[in-house]
Amino acid sequence: QSVLTQPPSASGSPGQSVTISCTGTSSDVGAYNYVSWYQQHAGKAPKLLIYEVTKRPSGVPDRFSASKSGNTASLTVSGLLSEDEADYYCSSYVGGNKRVFGGGTKLTVL
């Protein structure tokens, strides 16, 4: 399976908003509304941020929002905090019981 394409890095100042893209194909992101996003702080396990394209689990701040258009999904972090500095990964269902991850985006809070 192909890896979903994410920008390697993104950055923003505290209080600003940053959007991270996740580009797939008509066989994965474009075919299903089953995109999820994960946050991974250095040395830690990934943490679920978003599922089913736009849904936030309880406990995830509403500063995190997401959307999808065609073959590209996006994660927006609003009101950046220093604690948001982490790696972010998208994932998509690709059929059967298979999933695929994006290459990851390192978010730096300036």
Added chain:
Amino acid sequence: EVQLVESGGGLVQPGGSLRLSCTASEFTFSHYGMNWVRQAPGKGLEWLSYIETSGGGIDYGDSVKGRFTVSRDNAKNLLYLQMNSLRAEDTALYYCARDRWPYYSDYWGQGILVTVSS
């Protein structure tokens, strides 16, 4: 709180085998599908395998299909990953993760390191 603890990692020679375990607690293990995901040093996440609640539905990523086998023992709350014909490129931190429908993981273990080297 849901807990997932991986074990069984370590150093293995190329061509060798290793079996990882994931011990689940604080939830009804038999009610959830499970995933294995790995992360090579300094690299991104790679989905490896999925097993459904009863063990009947299984799938693998292309890079491990035919070499890795996932299984589970619901009576013991254990998930396994049997890894054969290991290669240097299998060196990674291996995570087990609880699966939720539709197709996302809501809880992850802390990971266990597997190093394939002579």
